Each structure stands twice: as structure tokens, then as C-alpha cells.
Amino acid sequence: MLTKRPLGSTGLLAPPLCIGTSAIGSIPGIYGYEVDRDQALRTLRAVFDGPIRFLDTSNGYGGGESERRIGAVLREIGGVPADFLLSTKVDPDASGDFSGERVRASLAESMERLGMDHLPLVYLHDPERITFDQATAAGGPVEALVQAKEEGLVGHLGVAGGPVDLLRRFVNLGVFEAVITHNRFTLLDRSAEPLLDQCAEAGVAVLNAAPFGGGMLVKGPDTAPRYAYRMASDEVKQSAAGMWRACEQAGVPLAAAALQFSMRDPRIGTTVVGITRPERLAHTLELAALDIPDDLWAELDKLTPASGTWLR
Numbered sequence: 001m002l003t004k005r006p007l008g009s010t011g012l013l014a015p016p017l018c019i020g021t022s023a024i025g026s027i028p029g030i031y032g033y034e035v036d037r038d039q040a041l042r043t044l045r046a047v048f049d050g051p052i053r054f055l056d057t058s059n060g061y062g063g064g065e066s067e068r069r070i071g072a073v074l075r076e077i078g079g080v081p082a083d084f085l086l087s088t089k090v091d092p093d094a095s096g097d098f099s100g101e102r103v104r105a106s107l108a109e110s111m112e113r114l115g116m117d118h119l120p121l122v123y124l125h126d127p128e129r130i131t132f133d134q135a136t137a138a139g140g141p142v143e144a145l146v147q148a149k150e151e152g153l154v155g156h157l158g159v160a161g162g163p164v165d166l167l168r169r170f171v172n173l174g175v176f177e178a179v180i181t182h183n184r185f186t187l188l189d190r191s192a193e194p195l196l197d198q199c200a201e202a203g204v205a206v207l208n209a210a211p212f213g214g215g216m217l218v219k220g221p222d223t224a225p226r227y228a229y230r231m232a233s234d235e236v237k238q239s240a241a242g243m244w245r246a247c248e249q250a251g252v253p254l255a256a257a258a259l260q261f262s263m264r265d266p267r268i269g270t271t272v273v274g275i276t277r278p279e280r281l282a283h284t285l286e287l288a289a290l291d292i293p294d295d296l297w298a299e300l301d302k303l304t305p306a307s308g309t310w311l312r
């Protein structure tokens, strides 16, 4: 199940699952709970020791705490293992500066925190924080990333963010070899469909992040009533509750269907799952391996919320 495959046209090999570390940086405003350093380090040690050899972070998660915690574990184990892929992202600074100069500083910070002198895969993170014109202007972040790649600081470039039409514009530039979309190709939202088709045609790798919508599709809508880091509409919560019941009747956890919904799509190279506890690793693999009957897929499809509720 974890066999590595080519990641788009990068020449890198990546497994179909990747561990995401935004919550590991402790962001209670988004996830609703703190994650203390000890728990984060135990989780990260288990990840580097475990079967899923791919980790995703960013300069900005938890104000840099995600990278700092990863760096602490990398120092314990003597650096990134040879068979392991670690990706990060460039972010604006606290003042909101997302210039080319800031991108250079973001790369330097990430390298220092992680103890790496080369970053194999770096994404432009959430470019919706500036306009497309600002992002692509001379002296802007896209130019700085391309330069960093030419200089060999960075191996491959990706773009990671929300709005689907914006990501599609970035893919059209032809400089990004990988795209992270999040919360937009799940049991509850299909808005990334056109992006998936575009990337498949262009040979650009798609990493589908947040298959659980940030928690709702694994913890259930009663425990986790937020979807994509904000309170979900009644329609979305009712849909998730209906899916929960349908899965219960079929004897399958909703989380298994949510994870496999992403993993079974041939346009998706890797599915990125966020965890903050070591025991989640084995559980993720169990969820990925469970048999899901065809009629349950058909039932879940019927329970998909109307397209008007999708994030886009």
C-alpha cells in the first residue's frame, strides 16, 4: 500500500500517504486544542521511525513551531533519513511581507530550523494572501522561488493553497511541479475537480491535504463541528452525520471512507493526513486497508452536500 511512485514530473518518489504537521505546531485557534512539545516530539519520532516516509510542514505553522519541533527530532536522529521526503513551504513574515526578499528569508529560516542545507520540495504557501499580480511581479515570491531552484537551494517547486481557480492560474505558469489542494476534494466537497483534471493533463503532482476536513470526517460532526477550520453550515454537518450513520450501518468507520475517497482517485499522487499522536500512524494504515463495499460508496455519493456549500 505504501509503495512509492513518481511524484509528477519531479523525478522524486513519494508514497501515497504523507503526514501533515500543521496541528503539531500547536495552533489552537484553528484546531481547537494545544499540542504540547513533548507530545509533538513523540509523534514526530514515531513518524521518522515509521512506515510513512513523507512529511509536510511549512515555515509558518505555529509561528515556526512545527519546523522547530521537526528540527529538534532531526537533530536527535542525525538528519533526514535517506529514504524520507520532507517538504516545507515559504510564508510571509509577521508583518504580512510576502516579497521575494521575504521568500529568501523564509527559506533560510526553514533550513536553519530543520538543519538542512538543501530543501527537496518547497511550496509557495497560501498565495491567496496576496494578489496573483503581486505574486508573479518582478521581485516577487514566484521569481524568488525560481531563482532559489536555479541556485540549487531548492530541488522542486510547488504551490499550496485554497481557492481552486487561483491554484489553476499558478499551475498555468508552468514553474510548479506539485500542487497541494486542501479540504476541496473530500466526501463533503468536490470543488477541486477541475484542478485535478488540469494537473493530470499537465503531469503536475497533486497532493490532496485534509481528507478529514480538518477533523470532522474522522472525529464525527458532533465532536468536530468545524469543516476546513471554520464552523460548518447545518447542511454540511447534517450530511456528515448522515454519512456517519451510513458507515456505521455498513460496519465501516467514516474515516476509512474519507481517507480512501482521496487515495483511490488516480489523479491524486499523495494524500496528506494531519496527526498529533503517535498511535494515529498505525490507525491511518488500518483505515487505508479496510474494505469498503461498492454500495456504501454509492450511498455516500448521494449524501454529498450540494455544490453551493463547497469552498471553491
Ligand SMILES: NC(=O)c1ccc[n+]([C@@H]2O[C@H](COP(=O)([O-])OP(=O)(O)OC[C@H]3O[C@@H](n4cnc5c(N)ncnc54)[C@H](OP(=O)(O)O)[C@@H]3O)[C@@H](O)[C@H]2O)c1
Residues within 6 Å of the ligand: 019, 020, 021, 022, 023, 031, 056, 057, 125, 126, 160, 161, 162, 180, 182, 209, 210, 211, 212, 213, 214, 215, 218, 219, 272, 273, 274, 275, 276, 277, 280, 283, 284
Ligand atoms: N494550505 C496548505 O498548504 C494546507 C492546508 C491544509 C492542510 N495542509 C497540510 O495537510 C495536512 C492535513 O490537514 P489537516 O491536518 O488540517 O486536516 P486533516 O488531515 O483532514 O485532519 C486532521 C485532524 O484529524 C485528526 N485525525 C487524524 N487521524 C486520526 C485518527 N486516526 N483518529 C482520530 N483522529 C485523527 C487529527 O487529530 P489529532 O490532532 O488528535 O491527531 C486532526 O484533528 C496539514 O497538517 C498540512 O500539512 C496544507
